Amino acid sequence: xxxxxxxxxxxxxxxxxxxxxxxxxxxxxxxxxxxxxxxxxxxxxxxxxxxxxxxxxxxxxxxxxxxxxxxxxxxxxxxxxxxxxxxxxxxxxxxxxxxxxxxxxxxxxxxxxxxxxxxxxxxxxxxxxxxxxxxxxxxxxxxxxxxxxxxxxxxxxxxxxxxxxxxxxxxxxxxxxxxxxxxxxxxxxxxxxxxxxxxxxxxxxxxxxxxxxxxxxxxxxxxxxxxxxxxxxxxxxxxxxxxxxxxxxxxxxxxxxxxxxxxxxxxxxxxxxxxxxxxxxxxxxxxxxxxxxxxxxxxxxxxxxxxxxxxxxxxxxxxxxxxxxxxxxxxxxxxxxxxxxxxxxxxxxxxxxxxxxxxxxxxxxxxxxxxxxxxxxxxxxxxxxxxxxxxxxxxxxxxxxxxxxxxxxxxxxxxxxxxxxxxxxxxxxxxxxxxxxxxxxxxxxxxxxxxxxxxxxxxxxxxxxxxxxxxxxxxxxxxxxxxxxxxxxxxxxxxxxxxxxxxxxxxxxxxxxxxxxxxxxxxxxxxxxxxxxxxxxxxxxxxxxxxxxxxxxxxxxxxxxxxxxxxxxxxxxxxxxxxxxxxxxxxxxxxxxxxxxxxxxxxxxxxxxxxxxxxxxxxxxxxxxxxxxxxxxxxxxxxxxxxxxxxxxxxxxxxxxxxxxxxxxxx
Amino acid sequence: xxxxxxxxxxxxxxxxxxxxxxxxxxxxxxxxxxxxxxxxxxxxxxxxxxxxxxxxxxxxxxxxxxxxxxxxxxxxxxxxxxxxxxxxxxxxxxxxxxxxxxxxxxxxxxxxxxxxxxxxxxxxxxxxxxxxxxxxxxxxxxxxxxxxxxxxxxxxxxxxxxxxxxxxxxxxxxxxxxxxxxxxxxxxxxxxxxxxxxxxxxxxxxxxxxxxxxxxxxxxxxxxxxxxxxxxxxxxxxxxxxxxxxxxxxxxxxxxxxxxxxxxxxxxxxxxxxxxxxxxxxxxxxxxxxxxxxxxxx
Numbered sequence: 001x002x003x004x005x006x007x008x009x010x011x012x013x014x015x016x017x018x019x020x021x022x023x024x025x026x027x028x029x030x031x032x033x034x035x036x037x038x039x040x041x042x043x044x045x046x047x048x049x050x051x052x053x054x055x056x057x058x059x060x061x062x063x064x065x066x067x068x069x070x071x072x073x074x075x076x077x078x079x080x081x082x083x084x085x086x087x088x089x090x091x092x093x094x095x096x097x098x099x100x101x102x103x104x105x106x107x108x109x110x111x112x113x114x115x116x117x118x119x120x121x122x123x124x125x126x127x128x129x130x131x132x133x134x135x136x137x138x139x140x141x142x143x144x145x146x147x148x149x150x151x152x153x154x155x156x157x158x159x160x161x162x163x164x165x166x167x168x169x170x171x172x173x174x175x176x177x178x179x180x181x182x183x184x185x186x187x188x189x190x191x192x193x194x195x196x197x198x199x200x201x202x203x204x205x206x207x208x209x210x211x212x213x214x215x216x217x218x219x220x221x222x223x224x225x226x227x228x229x230x231x232x233x234x235x236x237x238x239x240x241x242x243x244x245x246x247x248x249x250x251x252x253x254x255x256x257x258x259x260x261x262x263x264x265x266x267x268x269x270x271x272x273x274x275x276x277x278x279x280x281x282x283x284x285x286x287x288x289x290x291x292x293x294x295x296x297x298x299x300x301x302x303x304x305x306x307x308x309x310x311x312x313x314x315x316x317x318x319x320x321x322x323x324x325x326x327x328x329x330x331x332x333x334x335x336x337x338x339x340x341x342x343x344x345x346x347x348x349x350x351x352x353x354x355x356x357x358x359x360x361x362x363x364x365x366x367x368x369x370x371x372x373x374x375x376x377x378x379x380x381x382x383x384x385x386x387x388x389x390x391x392x393x394x395x396x397x398x399x400x401x402x403x404x405x406x407x408x409x410x411x412x413x414x415x416x417x418x419x420x421x422x423x424x425x426x427x428x429x430x431x432x433x434x435x436x437x438x439x440x441x442x443x444x445x446x447x448x449x450x451x452x453x454x455x456x457x458x459x460x461x462x463x464x465x466x467x468x469x470x471x472x473x474x475x476x477x478x479x480x481x482x483x484x485x486x487x488x489x490x491x492x493x494x495x496x497x498x499x500x501x502x503x504x505x506x507x508x509x510x511x512x513x514x515x516x517x518x519x520x521x522x523x524x525x526x527x528x529x530x531x532x533x534x535x536x537x538x539x540x541x542x543x544x545x546x547x548x549x550x551x552x553x554x555x556x557x558x559x560x561x562x563x564x565x566x567x568x569x570x571x572x573x574x575x576x577x578x579x580x581x582x583x584x585x586x587x588x589x590x591x592x593x594x595x596x597x598x599x600x601x602x603x604x605x606x607x608x609x610x611x612x613x614x615x616x617x618x619x620x621x622x623x624x625x626x627x628x629x630x631x632x633x634x635x636x637x638x639x640x641x642x643x644x645x646x647x648x649x650x651x652x653x654x655x656x657x658x659x660x661x662x663x664x665x666x667x
Numbered sequence: 668x669x670x671x672x673x674x675x676x677x678x679x680x681x682x683x684x685x686x687x688x689x690x691x692x693x694x695x696x697x698x699x700x701x702x703x704x705x706x707x708x709x710x711x712x713x714x715x716x717x718x719x720x721x722x723x724x725x726x727x728x729x730x731x732x733x734x735x736x737x738x739x740x741x742x743x744x745x746x747x748x749x750x751x752x753x754x755x756x757x758x759x760x761x762x763x764x765x766x767x768x769x770x771x772x773x774x775x776x777x778x779x780x781x782x783x784x785x786x787x788x789x790x791x792x793x794x795x796x797x798x799x800x801x802x803x804x805x806x807x808x809x810x811x812x813x814x815x816x817x818x819x820x821x822x823x824x825x826x827x828x829x830x831x832x833x834x835x836x837x838x839x840x841x842x843x844x845x846x847x848x849x850x851x852x853x854x855x856x857x858x859x860x861x862x863x864x865x866x867x868x869x870x871x872x873x874x875x876x877x878x879x880x881x882x883x884x885x886x887x888x889x890x891x892x893x894x895x896x897x898x899x900x901x902x903x904x905x906x907x908x909x910x911x912x913x914x915x916x917x918x919x920x921x922x923x924x925x926x927x928x929x930x931x932x933x934x935x936x937x938x939x940x941x942x943x944x945x946x947x948x949x950x951x952x953x954x955x956x957x958x959x960x961x962x963x964x965x
Binding site: 029094096098099100101103104106107108109126129130133181185188189190191192193512515516518519521522524525526529532533536633635636639640659660661663664 | 736796798812818
């Protein structure tokens with residue numbers, strides 16, 4: 001049945017809506033229907049462990065979704081058909097502290113010690129309300145009848161030691177505490193005009209929990225697990241207060257936090273101690289967990305869930321199983337995996353290297369560009385451009401693509417290249433086997449570079465996985481933009497999205513994420529400028545004619561010991577916001593001065609399509625400290641001098657290069 | 668607020684401002700700022716510089732720093748007589764503090780001066796990179812609540828946002844990113860008509876992508892030079908806030924819009940204000956355009 005245009009528009013709108021909500025913050029607090037359980041979920045043990053967890057990861061890796069999944073709003077969701085008895089023992093409370101509110105709880109004529117007590121009061125009141133809301137959710141959950149009867153009979157009169165209003169049933173207590181929160185909000189807004197409230201101590205929470213446990217037989221083993229999200233946004237003293245809760249965590253009240261990498265301003269508590277890994281908490285790096293588990297499958301399942309939410313039902317997933325921890329083993333089945341990945345790769349196909357090469361030779365403008373590159377190389381090296389056509393062979397498309405680079409190589413001449421081509425043609429071992437492996441992608445990107453056409457190298461689900469590098473939001477955005485531009489529906493079936501549309505979508509997403517860097521905290525503007533500078537340098541490297549160092553997209557710094565605190569802080573920010581990834585140096589061929597391998601910094605692959613560089617981690621550039629300093633803090637003149645210096649060194653003709661990136665250097 | 672009048676002219680003298688008891692100004696970063704401060708200097712011998720430090724949560728008046736919650740020094744000033752506040756050079760929070768102090772002082776008269784730019788360094792986010800993209804611009808600012816107008820945004824409490832926007836799309840992006848308010852609860856208010864015809868297209872171009880990506884569907888328009896239009900836009904949204912819902916105002920559009928937002932916050936203590944306190948960029952605007960005088964009465 002051919003869908004009507006109205007049906008197509010409605011589906012398109014639903015798809016758009018389903019994929020626009022790729023930020024968890026856009027969803028309600030109940031994410032039961034939106035959550036897909038990753039394979040490593042039981043290992044995290046977030047909801048039953050006594051030891052606090054510190055979950056780290058970049059934006060978009062799923063920290064908030066994970067914590068909201070464990071919160072009572074999701075665990076006791078009305079959409080959850082069967083709530084198992086164990087769910088009523090450990091209750092998750094999600095708390096994302098309002099940053100703009102927290103940041104004015106400071107100075108203003110109020111002593112620091114008073115702010116600490118005020119913040120603790122805020123924590124107590126907020127969490128007490130959440131505990132009572134959790135009781136409401138338990139009462140209304142499927143399977144919650146036996147709890148409701150007991151919760152309804154609870155009275156909190158013993159709390160009147162803290163004040164005459166803390167009496168009565170759960171609803172009355174909640175109302176009193178909500179008034180407290182309102183009063184606190186008013187006081188924080190006007191610390192001089194409004195009377196300071198009476199601050200509640202942490203013991204209030206302990207007593208509240210005790211009343212619940214002793215008043216409800218069914219909840220006598222109840223524990224609360226508080227998940228504090230975006231910890232990095234707290235002021236130092238606020239972090240100390242939460243650190244203190246972590247330090248003293250034990251059932252029935254355990255605190256865990258989620259933050260970006262390097263999110264600790266301090267690990268001190270309000271006392272003399274600090275919190276340390278192993279002793280006080282267990283660190284969970286969510287991106288590492290995602291990448292080490294089957295990220296491809298997990299990402300595909302999330303993608304399919306979004307399609308299901310948009311109304312497509314003919315999909316190889318069973319939605320209920322995705323969120324059910326007891327079904328994790330089923331989802332490890334080889335056939336299941338194969339079906340899922342085949343399905344998504346059909347919608348988001350990629351080109352093999354052979355397809356890529358053939359498509360270049362078939363497209364007249366690209367074939368012409370290839371021939372011109374060979375001609376120029378021959379002319380520059382040998383004084384004549386004759387013989388260029390002999391280096392393009394439709395039976396050897398991949399080999400043909402890399403010939404321009406080979407002509408530039410000292411030690412090679414056209415005769416030698418033709419001999420190797422002949423060997424390849426005859427199916428004999430040839431140096432092209434190695435040459436193609438090392439240079440093919442770099443050469444492909446070079447052919448596309450001067451044009452506004454986007455290279456199909458950036459298309460395909462597997463490619464999107466690499467571009468996203470464990471970031472689910474990036475992946476969904478890549479898919480979303482592709483779907484928005486090019487998804488065709490035929491009845492109930494989804495047709496493949498062309499590689500051209502996918503590649504264009506990748507470029508658009510890359511540009512959008514690059515623009516977003518400006519909003520990365522107080523260093524956002526500087527980080528953005530740094531990425532542009534660094535990306536331009538990598539793009540210049542990409543333009544080197546001989547492809548001596550193909551696919552450069554990361555760097556190390558020589559003379560690292562000269563880095564100042566400011567430099568290290570900036571690099572820390574770049575890592576925190578996953579603008580850069582930090583790795584141990586690879587392929588250290590010799591130990592320098594007896595020292596350990598250096599760190600190397602990889603530009604987030606999501607920016608690769610914008611700069612027309614490779615997303616695969618292949619080669620690095622070693623930046624002397626002065627050049628790093630220039631990229632970090634140099635003015636425009638010194639940066640443009642540096643880029644021009646490299647363009648000259650690498651013999652990159654700026655006028656023939658990507659106009660988007662390099663026009664400013666020519667003007 | 669009891670009444671509001673606005674007067675505009677092609678030069679300061681045509682505003683017919685009589686002698687002022689005092690003038691409050693900020694720091695100038697362009698031609699119109701210079702012109703405004705010079706004009707204020709002619710209107711009163713008592714010229715005071717007021718600045719706000721968002722990091723320390725203090726304001727400085729006559730070289731002395733005060734906690735932001737201590738408005739007494741400013742209030743005492745407004746008891747003296749007619750004060751002219753130059754909002755061309757004053758930042759948003761400084762303007763708000765002046766209005767609060769004026770209201771507290773129960774002073775009969777305040778004048779808010781604002782000079783429009785004649786031209787603006789149009790920075791549409793274009794495809795081709797420009798050398799300015801490589802320049803190290805000022806530190807990005809993080810949005811923080813403005814003391815005196817603080818509300819708490821929590822998961823359980825619905826909070827709407829009214830964001831006035833100008834050319835800088837990244838400021839809107841920063842706000843939406845930092846404050847986790849779903850796009851469907853945000854309303855964006857553009858300055859239309861703009862200072863000059865056609866300028867609004869830059870604001871649209873620099874923000875439309877963000878609106879689309881965030882699912883922001885609610886858009887209003889208020890004249891870029893019209894504080895009362897801004898006030899009325901907020902009022903319209905405020906009337907749609909029920910029960911425990913909150914309304915957060917984000918005055919990152921034109922200065923007249925900021926004045927409208929400040930007036931509304933003075934009248935309604937339950938709304939929240941957030942601001943990012945950007946550092947002024949020298950040479951960002953050029954020339955001296957229309958002179959405006961706003962005369963609110965509480």
